[in-house]
Amino acid sequence: MKEFMLAGVSSGVGKTTVTLGILKALANRGYQVQPYKVGPDYIDTAYHSRITKRASRNLDSFMIPDTLALAWSYYKWHQDADVAVVEGVMGLFDGLGTDKDCASSSDIAKKLGIPVILVIDGKATSTSAAAMVHGFSTFDPELTIAGVIVNRVASQNHYELIKGAIERYTDVEVLGYLPKNMDVDLPSRHLGLIPDVEMEDLDQKFDILGKLVEEHIELSRLLEHVEKATVRMQNPFATKNYAPLTLAYAMDDAFHFYYEDNFDLLRDLGVTLVPFSPLKDPQLPQADAYYFGGGFPEIYAKELMANVSFRQSVLEAHEKGYPIYAECGGLMYLGSSLEVDQVSYDMVGIFKGKSIMTPRLKRFGYCQATTQVDSLFGPKGTQVRGHEFHHSTFETQEEPVLALEKTRDGAVVASWTGGYQKKNTFASYLHVHFYQGESLLHHWLNYIQEAR
Secondary structure, three states: OEEEEEEEOOOOOOHHHHHHHHHHHHHHOOOOEEEEEEOOOOHHHHHHHHHHOOOOEEEOOOOOOOHHHHHHHHHOOOOOOOEEEEEEEEEOOOEOEOOOOOOOHHHHHHHHOOOEEEEEEOOOOOOHHHHHHHHHHHHOOOOOEEEEEEEEEOOHHHHHHHHHHHHHHOOOOEEEEEEOOHHHOOOEEOOEEOOHHHOOOHHHHHHHHHHHHHHHEOHHHHHHHOEOOOOOOOOOOOOOOOOOOEEEEEOOOOEEEOOHHHHHHHHHOOOEEEEEOOOOOOOOOOOOEEEEOEEOOOOOHHHHHHOHHHHHHHHHHHHOOOOEEEEOHHHHHHEEEEEEOOEEEEOOOOEEEEEEEOOOOOEEEEEEEEEOOOEOOEOOOOEEEEEEEEOEEEEEOOOOOEEEEEEEOOEEEEEEEEOEEEOOEEEEOOEOOHHHOHHHHHHHHHHHHHHO
8 A cells, every 4th residue: 555645844835735646646647546635624625535535534533633533534435545645734834833743744644654755945945955954754754755846846957956965964855846847737615625616727738747746756655665564444433323314505606615524424424414505596405404614705795695495495494493503604594684795695594693704814723612501502501622723703683502612732822702593593603523523513412303
């Protein structure tokens, strides 16, 4: 089994570009490639999945604190693959606070035994690159740095200077580079890269990247460095059958931020999943409960408002007592209105309040919530790990039901309230991974059963 992590020395060195090129080149060679992404990312994983035709998975040691559950989120998915490729997050040692082993790419690499290919930015550097690689390769002796790839190189001569310096002053092999190429730049907006569903020329960019990797990166040599024995493990989650429960979930251009593992765990428990589109469908499908994930409702606010019959069907489902769970973009949709560039658009109206888009991130990062009332998460006092990332605020007089705090290096650095519950509808800005604890998901499914 071949497996490796592509990790940057910092954010912005182009590790996503390098990852996409390598995924495409491996796919072109006929390999079955299982992709992963460190951290709570939805857009990069969609890019991975589009290239490999396999659902990319999130590896997150904050959201999944149990080591066995974390290992299962990794090993389960590449048993039938030839290569496992993990894209890191931020810089290799960057995580939550100053602890290099707290929710960082290096933490994931060590816990799962994944060799690291370090990605550095070659722009405006030569011999100094060796000092950077030396520092990263010696900073944590428990970590395996299996090679280096240099991005944004000006010329072959420039690459030879960088390669020569690194291999002269360190024991790390340089495995190739990518040249500067404006044709493969990936556009972004307020939440990062633009989702793949909105990109018309994405496949052409992937083709170019795949060819660049074949031309400039020693892919066969890289694969020689990352051969490992295949690991087999048992499913650590208890088996329980919730059939014939049916959960319908929003899935279209406006709502598509979900952890694939959440869906698969639900299927493993016998839950039938049914997609629907708040943009296109006339009404909700028949189901026992409904799930609105995150996404970009602000980009499609006009279209969401125009689908009056669908919005009315959601409000009616709420009034009839159907359980509804919403995260981030879902909360924005279930409020009374959504304001974008000072234009207000009518939304569902379960929660009396308006979402207002803001120029800067209002919340960013991992946090822990404690329920202030009995809810679908569990009894009052239940703790939930999650992640917030949004460019909006929800202004409301509704009573919040979550107390949230962000800790860093053992100290609370921020605290706030959020999350709202009415009848059997719960919505908050919190993105939640179900692998964090079985009781959380089982309580939600039992909650749905009792409401039927």
